[in-house]
Amino acid sequence: MNVFRFYLPEPIYINLVRDPVERVISWYYYIRAPWYYVERKHAFPDTPLPDPNWLKKDFETCVLRGDRECRYTQGEKREGISDHRRQTMFFCGHDEECTPFNSEGALERAKRSVEQQYAVVGVLEDFNVTLTVFEHYIPRFFKGASQVYYGDMGLHKVNHNAFKPLVSEAVKDIVRKNFTREIEFYQFCRQRLYRQRLALNL
Numbered sequence: 001m002n003v004f005r006f007y008l009p010e011p012i013y014i015n016l017v018r019d020p021v022e023r024v025i026s027w028y029y030y031i032r033a034p035w036y037y038v039e040r041k042h043a044f045p046d047t048p049l050p051d052p053n054w055l056k057k058d059f060e061t062c063v064l065r066g067d068r069e070c071r072y073t074q075g076e077k078r079e080g081i082s083d084h085r086r087q088t089m090f091f092c093g094h095d096e097e098c099t100p101f102n103s104e105g106a107l108e109r110a111k112r113s114v115e116q117q118y119a120v121v122g123v124l125e126d127f128n129v130t131l132t133v134f135e136h137y138i139p140r141f142f143k144g145a146s147q148v149y150y151g152d153m154g155l156h157k158v159n160h161n162a163f164k165p166l167v168s169e170a171v172k173d174i175v176r177k178n179f180t181r182e183i184e185f186y187q188f189c190r191q192r193l194y195r196q197r198l199a200l201n202l
Contacts, residue, residue, distance in 0.1 A: 086102070107184060132200070
């Protein structure tokens with residue numbers, strides 16, 4: 001949205017990224033968790049429940065067997081409005097160049113978007129650094145965020161998925177080979193965050 005067109009003040013853009021492979025593993029098990037389908041059944045009563053064999057299928061089997069949902073093919077375009085496999089889509093925009101999976105064009109556009117539009121892009125795996133940068137770069141909204149977060153650490157397992165088993169590094173390495181540009185984007189955001197932290201001279 002072009003806010004200047006409507007004479008609105010420029011918003012402060014922030015976001016959060018996560019290790020791309022851990023992210024797809026987490027999504028894989030999230031959509032198989034029992035509560036996910038309980039919620040969907042309440043919201044969409046006419047939607048049929050999925051095949052129990054699909055629900056029980058683990059990520060390692062899915063990858064090693066080459067099942068459709070666990071094939072991450074360079075340049076592939078997914079039908080529909082969402083593609084939960086990648087993070088660059090959230091930064092790249094709606095241009096046709098942003099659609100192909102793991103593409104150079106989407107990567108470069110996403111990087112430019114981060115540099116030109118985002119005050120801070122945090123990193124889930126470096127959440128303490130993320131909170132520090134949020135607090136100092138955007139104090140109006142994040143002053144005292146670390147204190148609030150660490151004060152509520154007793155709640156840290158609220159979003160923990162007990163149905164998500166460990167995945168071997170060997171299988172993760174197979175997936176990483178097809179996530180090269182997604183990983184590059186993640187590392188780009190991480191390096192930028194650490195440069196922002198360094199600039200604070202704390």
